Amino acid sequence: MPEAGNETVTVGVIANPASGRDIRRLISGASVFDNGEKGNMIYRFMVGLGAVGVGRVLMMPAASGLYDSLERTLRAAHRSSVEEERPMPELELVEMTVRHTVRDTIDALAEMGRRGVAAVVVLGGDGTSRVVARHCSAETPLCTLSTGTNNAFPEMREATVAGIATGLVATGRIGEEALRREKxxxxxxxxxxxxxxxxxxxxxxxxxxxxxxxxxxxxxxxxxxxxxxxxxxxxxxxxxxxxxxxxxxxxxxxxxxxxxxxxxxxxxxxxxxxxxxxxxxxxxxxxxxxxxxxxxxxxxxxxxxxxxxxxxxxxxxxxxxxxxPAGPLTIDVGEAMRQAARHGLLNGALA
Amino acid sequence: MTESEVAGARERHEELDKGALLDAYRTMRTIRDFEERLHTEFATGEIPGFVHLYAGEEAIAAGFMAHLDGDDYVASTHRGHGHSIAKGCDVKGMMFEIYGKDAGICRGKGGSMHIADLDKGMLGANGIVGGGPPLVCGVGLSAKVRGTDQVAVSFTGDGGANQGTVFESMNLASAWDLPVIFVIENNGYAEATAQAFSSKGIDIAKRADGFSMPGVVVDGHDFFAVHEAAGEAIRRARQGGGPSLIECKVNRYYGHFEGDAQTYRGENEVENVRKEKDCLMLFRQRVTSAGLLDEAELDKIDEEVKNLIDEAVREAKEAPEPSPENLTTDVYVSY
Missing domain, CATH: 2.60.200 (Tumour Suppressor Smad4)
Structure with missing residues (x-):
């Protein structure tokens, strides 16, 4: 696991722009986040990562409203004087052909593996998490965030906090105690x-x-x-x-x-x-x-x-x-934040 | 029903029993052969006007119409042959119409883009992009006021989805709880403009949120996916649950219109879809491997449809044109 130091720590982001428009919209009141909200979630996640020293985010490209919303928020944030004080990771898109199919996730994960990302955040539903679990290295910690109300595996979490927890793991300040080997x-x-x-x-x-x-x-x-x-x-x-x-x-x-x-x-x-x-x-x-x-x-x-x-x-x-019993390795956000409190990892002003 | 109306096209099939599967296959096969044949015949210069082919998108028309009765309504697009065949319009009458012949279902005066048959609930193909949704609000309101359980389905493309008429109609249908289903056939191109050039966001279905109606995405190549989602949306509308938006992601096999050079499309784009996602191929594989139908039953339908289309084209070529005296008839509707 990379140490926080001079080396830039990179976290991967997989956000499925197509999740959440299935037939459950017709047969029950299940609700989902739209791509604009998913873009905002990534922004908030990046704020959390940046606060604990993650320097770079490597994201699967999503030619849709998702990236547009993220980019607009990032542009607007840069212009605000308050935001200039805030350390934000660099955003880099994976260079790849976008097919708008499940292949995109698989290709993006392969590149993230080559680049040695310290963790991967997954925004989507159970289907997206499953694809990531099959194709991601078993040693890469995952933070799976739900983008709808009817998911069994990914958690409903505020992305800012999930970003801090993931950043603490990615920069090596929290280790195994906040990681969970899933079945x-x-x-x-x-x-x-x-x-x-x-x-x-x-x-x-x-x-x-x-x-x-x-x-x-x-x-x-x-x-x-x-x-x-x-x-x-x-x-x-x-x-x-x-x-x-x-x-x-x-x-x-x-x-x-x-x-x-x-x-x-x-x-x-x-x-x-x-x-x-x-x-x-x-x-x-x-x-x-x-x-x-x-x-x-x-x-x-x-x-x-x-x-x-x-x-x-x-x-x-x-x-x-x-x-x-040897499924994906996930970040237990609640446990990571408890560790942060116990060890005073967030004590003091932002670096 | 005449022999050239597609059997079963006007029968409601909520459950996919054997008869329903055979009818669905026949509907899709008829549309495919009709369109493939027009592609060839149009190149000879014998067909007047413009022709926009539906080949590749058959599962959508077949999947939706399977849930409709004869007195339910459909408003189509400029790419309307598939919807018309699936709604039960006479196949020969349509071919005559496209050839501009007197025996056409609009007496040869409408052509491809104006095929309509009110007796079948087909409100018409429509040369106006985004023209269908306002029409289904009209018939939807009529059904609601009369207290029937009729529903109305409009078809629109990804280009049409950006028209103001579509937004206004969705708003009205939602405000009045009309028994209407807005189907977006997203084939990726508005004429020659790829969707990403004309809108942000890839799922048009998400726009439903802004009108407080459910929005669903289905694979438009997959008859079973379309049939299931369509069934729920239509059932919901019949029970007073109001409108829904269903976006079907699909590919068209030919150009926007016949003669389109399609320089905007990727290399082998269509070939790959035909190989991997063709609706007829997938349907055949799945019903035969599930043991629901056998190859011979499907081959027989292929043969019957081929003969029907051969006959329709032969007769259409030989049929008389409308006489000059009929030029001013059927211009205005009398109530």
């Missing part, structure tokens, strides 16, 4: 290992087509595997969370089999999505130990990863889910 669910299809992954939940459902992606009809879900499950979460993992709360720091995960409520030994009332509370019938729940593989019951339908249908399966397809 990840590796998905194998027909023997092809690690075909895809999920950070929080894998759900088998009878929707035959990936279609509009979001999984929002609870009656169609037959089975879920979760890496963690909180009773106060919203989404599929909350089903497991209401049965057996399982933190991100617990070694195990859970496997839950569902049946229609009228046939179920246990019926739960579950906040399945923002604006959607439904009865869910539970047949069985069991623990999944680290490295254990769960074979999903075969059938026709699709497999949803972190709430989005991703893989269409037929009766002969074999899908297996393995709980891998």
């Amino acid at each position: 990840i669910l590796r998905v194998d299809v027909n023997g092809e290992e690690n075909k895809d992954c999920a950070l929080v939940d894998v759900a088998v459902n009878s929707e035959r087509f990936v279609g509009a992606r979001a999984l929002w009809r609870p009656r169609n879900i037959s089975e879920i595997v979760v890496s963690s499950a909180l009773p106060d979460a919203v989404g599929l993992s909350s089903i497991a969370g209401l049965l057996e709360p399982t933190g991100r720091d617990a070694p195990h995960g859970l496997h839950v089999r569902l049946v229609p409520p009228e046939r179920a030994p246990t019926v739960l009332t579950v906040p399945l999505a923002p604006g959607l509370v439904v009865p869910v019938g539970v047949e069985e729940v069991s623990r999944v130990e680290p490295e254990e593989t769960v074979a999903l019951a075969p059938g026709v339908g699709s497999v949803a990863l972190d709430g989005e249908r991703e893989i269409e399966v037929g009766p002969s397809d074999r899908v297996e889910v393995r709980l891998d």
Whole structure:
């Protein structure tokens, strides 16, 4: 990990400009930040990074309102006399061809890896976090910030504080005590290992087509595997969370089999999505130990990863889910700030 | 229904059973063949006027119209053949119209850009960019006042999305809770202007926030994605939930108009989309691998559609033109 000193510390920024316009806008009251707000979040994140000595931000280009909003705020900030006192990291865009597809994130991460960024901040939903988790070096600390109300993995956090916490980690003033090794669910299809992954939940459902992606009809879900499950979460993992709360720091995960409520030994009332509370019938729940593989019951339908249908399966397809304890390394913003308080890392005026 | 109206185009298919899948495929295949054939025929100089082809965007028309009844309304664009076919307009009548023949569905006086059939709820293709949304507010208000569960769907491009008419219509539809769906077919170019040159931000759907209506983005190459989102928006509108905006990201296979040299497009841009995202190819792969339809059933539709389009073109070429005496008929509507 680079030390704060003469060497410029660089932090990567991946912000998905396309996140958050799925069908949940129609079926529930879920809300998301627009690209203007995402640009503002990056600005606020940069303010936090700059305050603790990060000199450079390397950002995935986003030819959209997101970058425009960031650039306008940066320009306006430079003109203000108050802002001139404030140390801001240099903003550099990754030189790459922008395709407006998931490839952009993968290409940007590769370049950030080559440039040796000390941390990567991810703005987006579960889908974006998942792509970053698959393609980012396992030793690069991630700060995943949610840009909408219906995410299981990235946290809702004020970006300024997240920027300070990330900056303290990136400059080496806070170490392992504020980092968390996440679990990840590796998905194998027909023997092809690690075909895809999920950070929080894998759900088998009878929707035959990936279609509009979001999984929002609870009656169609037959089975879920979760890496963690909180009773106060919203989404599929909350089903497991209401049965057996399982933190991100617990070694195990859970496997839950569902049946229609009228046939179920246990019926739960579950906040399945923002604006959607439904009865869910539970047949069985069991623990999944680290490295254990769960074979999903075969059938026709699709497999949803972190709430989005991703893989269409037929009766002969074999899908297996393995709980891998060696997932991405994330920054625990709350713990980082507690460390900062304990050790007086923010005592004194800005450098 | 005549034999050249696309079977199923006027039937509502909320669930994708076998019949619905076959109808969806037939609709998309008919549009594709109709457009591919016009591309060839237009080059011969035999077709009067301008032609704007919908090839590549078929999944959008098929996905939306599957949820509409015959008395629901559609307002189209200058690129209107696909919407018209999917809404149930007579395919031969459309071909006659494009050739400017008396047997055309507008008696040969409208041509490609003015194909309309009010009996089918098709309010018309429209030469005015951004012209559809105000029309669906009108019929939407009518349906609301009459207390029916009809809905109205307007189609607009990414260029049209920047027109004042579209914003005014979204505002009105939202203020009055009209049963209207605004569909933006974002094919990336307003004529020859790439979207990034004419607006900030890539998701037009986000503009819905400013009018307090849901805005959703779907992949316009994916019939299933369009069908699902369209179904929810239309159900919402029928139940009094007001308007929605759905942006379909898509590519058009041909130029803005026939004859467009397309110097503004990337090398192999269209070829790559055809190879990777073609709506008919993806549909066929997915329904056959899911075991819902077999290849032979789809091949049969291909054959039937090919024959229909062959016949339509042959008959259109031979059909008589409108007589000079009809020049002043159908000019004004009498109520």
